[in-house]
Amino acid sequence: MSAIEPRSPRESGDRRVPCLLVTIVLVEWRDDPWSEVFDDDYLYFYADRLASEHSDRETDLIVQLLDLPPGAAVLDAPCGHGRIANRLAARGLRVTGLDSNTEFLARARRDAEESGVEVEYVLGDLRELPWSGRFDAAVNWYTSFGYFNDQDNRRVLSEYHRALRAGGRLMVDKINRDALIRQMPVGGAPLVALTERGDDLMIDRVHFDLAAGRSRTERIIVRDGRVRRTRFSLSQPSFTELSAWLGEAGFEQSAAYGPGGEKLAPDSRRMLVVAAR
Numbered sequence: 001m002s003a004i005e006p007r008s009p010r011e012s013g014d015r016r017v018p019c020l021l022v023t024i025v026l027v028e029w030r031d032d033p034w035s036e037v038f039d040d041d042y043l044y045f046y047a048d049r050l051a052s053e054h055s056d057r058e059t060d061l062i063v064q065l066l067d068l069p070p071g072a073a074v075l076d077a078p079c080g081h082g083r084i085a086n087r088l089a090a091r092g093l094r095v096t097g098l099d100s101n102t103e104f105l106a107r108a109r110r111d112a113e114e115s116g117v118e119v120e121y122v123l124g125d126l127r128e129l130p131w132s133g134r135f136d137a138a139v140n141w142y143t144s145f146g147y148f149n150d151q152d153n154r155r156v157l158s159e160y161h162r163a164l165r166a167g168g169r170l171m172v173d174k175i176n177r178d179a180l181i182r183q184m185p186v187g188g189a190p191l192v193a194l195t196e197r198g199d200d201l202m203i204d205r206v207h208f209d210l211a212a213g214r215s216r217t218e219r220i221i222v223r224d225g226r227v228r229r230t231r232f233s234l235s236q237p238s239f240t241e242l243s244a245w246l247g248e249a250g251f252e253q254s255a256a257y258g259p260g261g262e263k264l265a266p267d268s269r270r271m272l273v274v275a276a277r
Contacts, residue, residue, distance in 0.1 A: 079105075099124075173270060182266070217231065
């Protein structure tokens with residue numbers, strides 16, 4: 001998953017863009033915007049970033065950093081439409097995927113069947129995982145952590161800890177807060193990110209609330225002649241803060257990597273955090 005990620009703002013010659021930006025409907029910020037963010041529009045506009053070649057590289061990196069042997073039991077939660085879970089299963093791992101989106105789970109099951117892999121897909125909530133001591137590893141991939149309020153975000157980490165066996169490891173893939181802050185315009189202006197696909201547009205105006213430690217995104221989607229607007233916020237802990245949360249959840253140690261598995265740097269676009277139970 002991933003609803004936002006730091007990238008260079010783009011200029012557009014399409015006069016519709018500024019017109020749309022001033023017609024944003026003000027609605028309340030959502031702390032659990034799954035149905036608003038992860039839907040068919042998400043799959044449509046993120047198609048390039050969710051493509052097979054990119055997903056294959058991500059899966060290889062997960063296996064490498066978690067040092068997963070064949071037959072290891074892995075939890076992918078939330079698993080979305082199964083792009084990582086199915087690939088992990090194809091590499092000989094015993095995979096369980098959990099998500100709260102029934103449509104994504106249906107697609108995940110179809111893709112697994114077409115690929116000839118076995119994955120146990122479960123409808124559920126990250127805050128109430130139905131397992132204890134079952135998995136060798138758990139994966140929270142592509143900015144799927146942080147959409148709840150911080151109390152529930154911490155609860156999610158505790159649930160991962162409970163679901164893992166002794167010695168199991170958790171990987172959390174997040175936007176690197178330091179890199180995001182470095183990209184924010186001066187003076188409090190929002191970071192504007194434009195994604196185009198043909199004549200369709202997805203426009204994100206990202207604000208960063210330093211006091212709350214959250215990014216707040218106003219999203220406008222223009223697709224097939226319709227306009228949809230939504231707002232969502234996402235907790236953006238630094239590695240130090242996330243490590244503290246992991247410690248509170250019972251994890252003993254954590255390490256951080258950049259998006260390619262290299263050492264995490266202030267300008268790393270993403271951070272991959274691996275914590276041991």
